[in-house]
Amino acid sequence: MKLLTHNMLTSHVRGLKPGGGFPLQIQASEVRVRPVPFNADFVARLVPRLHWAALLQAAESLPPEPSPGYEEDEAFLRRLHHLLLEVEVLEGVLQCPDSGRRFPISRGVPNMLLSEEET
Amino acid sequence: MARAASLLPRYLLLLAQEHLEFRLPEVTSLLSLYGGQFSSEQEIRVNSPFWILNIPSEEMARGLMKRTVCAKSIFELWGHGRSAGELYAALKSYPMERMLPYLQSDSTYKVRIHSFNKTLTQAQKIQKIDALEFLPFKGKVNLKNPEHIFWILEDYGMDPNKVPEEPFQLYFGRWIADGQRELIESYSVKKRHFIGNTSMDACLSFIMANHGRVKPNDVVYDPFVGTGGLLISSAHFGAYVCGADIDYNTIHGLGKASRKNQKWRGPDENIRANLRQYGLEKYYLDALVSDSSRPVWRKGMLFDAIITDPPYGIREATRRTGSQKEAVKSAERRWVSCPENHIFVSSSYHLSDIFFDLLKFAAEYLVMGGRLVYWLPIYRPEYTEDIIPCHPCLKLISNCEQMLSSHTSRRLITMEKVKEFKDQDQNSSSLDGQYLPYRGHNSFREKYFSGVTKRIAKEERDNQK
Numbered sequence: 220m221k222l223l224t225h226n227m228l229t230s231h232v233r234g235l236k237p238g239g240g241f242p243l244q245i246q247a248s249e250v251r252v253r254p255v256p257f258n259a260d261f262v263a264r265l266v267p268r269l270h271w272a273a274l275l276q277a278a279e280s281l282p283p284e285p286s287p288g289y290e291e292d293e294a295f296l297r298r299l300h301h302l303l304l305e306v307e308v309l310e311g312v313l314q315c316p317d318s319g320r321r322f323p324i325s326r327g328v329p330n331m332l333l334s335e336e337e338t
Numbered sequence: 339m340a341r342a343a344s345l346l347p348r349y350l351l352l353l354a355q356e357h358l359e360f361r362l363p364e365v366t367s368l369l370s371l372y373g374g375q376f377s378s379e380q381e382i383r384v385n386s387p388f389w390i391l392n393i394p395s396e397e398m399a400r401g402l403m404k405r406t407v408c409a410k411s412i413f414e415l416w417g418h419g420r421s422a423g424e425l426y427a428a429l430k431s432y433p434m435e436r437m438l439p440y441l442q443s444d445s446t447y448k449v450r451i452h453s454f455n456k457t458l459t460q461a462q463k464i465q466k467i468d469a470l471e472f473l474p475f476k477g478k479v480n481l482k483n484p485e486h487i488f489w490i491l492e493d494y495g496m497d498p499n500k501v502p503e504e505p506f507q508l509y510f511g512r513w514i515a516d517g518q519r520e521l522i523e524s525y526s527v528k529k530r531h532f533i534g535n536t537s538m539d540a541c542l543s544f545i546m547a548n549h550g551r552v553k554p555n556d557v558v559y560d561p562f563v564g565t566g567g568l569l570i571s572s573a574h575f576g577a578y579v580c581g582a583d584i585d586y587n588t589i590h591g592l593g594k595a596s597r598k599n600q601k602w603r604g605p606d607e608n609i610r611a612n613l614r615q616y617g618l619e620k621y622y623l624d625a626l627v628s629d630s631s632r633p634v635w636r637k638g639m640l641f642d643a644i645i646t647d648p649p650y651g652i653r654e655a656t657r658r659t660g661s662q663k664e665a666v667k668s669a670e671r672r673w674v675s676c677p678e679n680h681i682f683v684s685s686s687y688h689l690s691d692i693f694f695d696l697l698k699f700a701a702e703y704l705v706m707g708g709r710l711v712y713w714l715p716i717y718r719p720e721y722t723e724d725i726i727p728c729h730p731c732l733k734l735i736s737n738c739e740q741m742l743s744s745h746t747s748r749r750l751i752t753m754e755k756v757k758e759f760k761d762q763d764q765n766s767s768s769l770d771g772q773y774l775p776y777r778g779h780n781s782f783r784e785k786y787f788s789g790v791t792k793r794i795a796k797e798e799r800d801n802q803k
Contacts, residue, residue, distance in 0.1 A: 223624075
């Protein structure tokens with residue numbers, strides 16, 4: 220699971236307070252860094268869709284928010300690229316901040332299935 | 339100010355004679371990707387392999403051909419007519435200044451001829467090409483590697499049993515570019531490492547990406563991703579792709595293989611491996627195990643396109659997570675076997691709900707102008723246009739039928755998001771009825787098999803006599 224995906228996933232357990240399911244807390248037991256060819260245009264397109272605060276929680280090397288003109292700031296885009304696309308959680312757990320429900324990640328794939336009672 | 343159609347240069351599009359209904363939406367979508375629109379001086383004959391289009395620039399024509407799998411080639415049209423005489427007259431009145439750049443004495447060229455619905459002898463071909471000697475060709479003929487290739491195209495109609503002596507239409511033009519039909523072979527499912535029971539054939543999956551106006555750097559999502567076949571075509575066109583499926587085994591590449599003579603899926607059989615097979619691994623974002631009726635995405639416009647083939651309930655069960663009680667009652671049950679998470683999955687996900695949920699998902703998570711492309715199974719005796727699911731945020735772009743049997747087909751539906759999604763009470767039944775008045779989808783499985791069931795019942799009756 221890449222951090223880009225983590226930035227967009229939410230818990231959907233029944234009875235959560237509004238927005239209570241996001242962001243999921245990552246507890247990783249195995250992480251891999253896998254190079255992906257850098258594509259500045261793609262990373263720049265992602266910026267408006269990201270939830271920056273959630274990304275900051277997952278990473279330390281970023282500024283408090285994207286500065287104007289980020290589309291041309293290659294150093295920034297490369298750091299963002301690395302974080303969003305090259306870091307993969309292979310094994311671990313995503314924990315719902317509100318309910319505590321744990322969603323497992325195995326072989327890089329998060330399992331988001333809930334039972335009927337939970338939804 | 340847009341130029342009138344008749345002032346735009348004319349191009350002849352030569353199309354492949356398959357997936358006839360799918361061609362016009364594909365070409366229209368692709369022209370709009372390059373800033374153009376579908377424009378033709380006269381009515382085009384939708385089933386004919388020859389379309390005359392008005393396209394503002396050669397660059398746009400080339401752009402179209404870099405994406406289309408429905409069209410074989412495109413030519414700059416210099417003349418056409420209903421007889422050889424008319425064609426030659428048209429060529430004589432084609433502006434000289436438009437011809438001359440390609441007829442220069444220091445250039446090389448060749449002339450070829452293509453006849454649709456008739457085979458010409460070599461002698462006939464040569465005779466027809468020689469008849470064009472009146473054109474001011476100044477360059478040298480080079481049959482191996484010419485700079486410019488000119489074509490005579492002859493249309494002998496659509497009836498292989500009634501081939502006329504003379505063609506109905508003749509065209510002459512300068513070849514510009516070929517389409518992408520070779521992708522059909524190179525991405526063939528036959529050669530793919532990882533397939534499922536319902537993997538989409540390569541040509542249709544490229545058509546879907548084209549109907550979806552997928553562009554480089556898009557994020558494309560498939561909520562019923564299976565083995566990821568539909569993602570491959572989007573990745574080929576430069577989009578970054580992700581998908582979800584309720585089936586743990588399929589996402590992880592575990593369990594029995596769908597390929598005959600193969601015992602189990604190898605360790606590297608999954609969506610990522612499929613993309614790697616074609617050198618497209620860099621476009622892989624992620625795959626999730628998830629129930630698409632219960633979205634796991636935070637609110638926002640996340641995806642540029644949603645391209646999917648939802649389960650019809652015939653070869654793959656329609657499923658969603660259900661309670662223990664429901665599961666005991668329902669006739670079909672499937673354990674999802676994964677060590678850490680035995681989620682009981684029932685088969686009671688009605689087809690109507692799949693489409694309702696899918697359209698709602700698309701309305702919420704697509705960017706403005708983004709497209710949803712999906713297959714809708716149809717029981718033909720009951721089909722009318724009204725049964726196509728609708729949603730106030732989505733506009734219907736196209737609806738193309740592919741026959742499956744005499745009484746069933748599926749339709750490729752393309753919709754575009756035109757209105758912002760407002761989070762009202764989307765689950766109210768009144769809304770439900772408004773957007774999905776037709777509930778017949780639910781019994782698609784019974785209807786699909788109805789012919790079979792009746793025949794079996796009759797055979798049993800006959801055997802008892």
